[in-house]
Amino acid sequence: MIILITGASHAGKTLLAQRLLERFHFPYLSVDHLKMGLIRSGNTRLTPEDDDALTAYLWPIVREIIKTAVENRQNLIVEGCYIPPDWRRDFDERYLPFIRFVCLAMTEQYIDVHFDAIRAHACDIEMRQDDSACTPDTLKADNRKVTEDFRRAGERVVRIEDDYVQTIRTVSDRIEKG
Numbered sequence: 001m002i003i004l005i006t007g008a009s010h011a012g013k014t015l016l017a018q019r020l021l022e023r024f025h026f027p028y029l030s031v032d033h034l035k036m037g038l039i040r041s042g043n044t045r046l047t048p049e050d051d052d053a054l055t056a057y058l059w060p061i062v063r064e065i066i067k068t069a070v071e072n073r074q075n076l077i078v079e080g081c082y083i084p085p086d087w088r089r090d091f092d093e094r095y096l097p098f099i100r101f102v103c104l105a106m107t108e109q110y111i112d113v114h115f116d117a118i119r120a121h122a123c124d125i126e127m128r129q130d131d132s133a134c135t136p137d138t139l140k141a142d143n144r145k146v147t148e149d150f151r152r153a154g155e156r157v158v159r160i161e162d163d164y165v166q167t168i169r170t171v172s173d174r175i176e177k178g
Helices: 013-024 031-040 051-071 108-120 136-152 164-177
Strands: 002-007 028-030 076-079 099-106 158-160
Touching: 002 013, 002 051, 002 136, 013 028, 013 076, 013 099, 013 164, 028 031, 031 051, 051 076, 099 108, 099 136, 099 164, 108 136, 158 164
Parallel strands: 002 076, 002 099, 028 076, 099 158
Antiparallel strands: none
């Protein structure tokens, strides 16, 4: 099984991937790690701020990693924001039954009520170098865009509305049940 996790900034993609790794003992690929490896090694002139270009650059690589894992009957968690809303078009019926997809986004009300906690937990799994651009307005805009783009593509978006911990637990349970 492939567990493909995407979503808005600060929505807890990496934390969910870590919890799933602990629960299922599946290997875990961070698309952010792949991005930084390619940038730091000089294999691309893109920068961490080139989001749309990074999606176009990274997705074909990630897509083929997923296909290879499915073909080899391997389990894998893939997590990152560089997954396009129309990701399904790149997989046929040989692959799709083996992919569980999760897209996380927070509601504006959740951001308003929990902004300080969101910022406080921003480095729970990975250390963010500079998080100064994270404001309630930027978070709301990103979460709105992710929600709209993925829903427009026909994807279900898990909305974090009240209890983050319970939402992540519910998502994990649903993945286990298939």
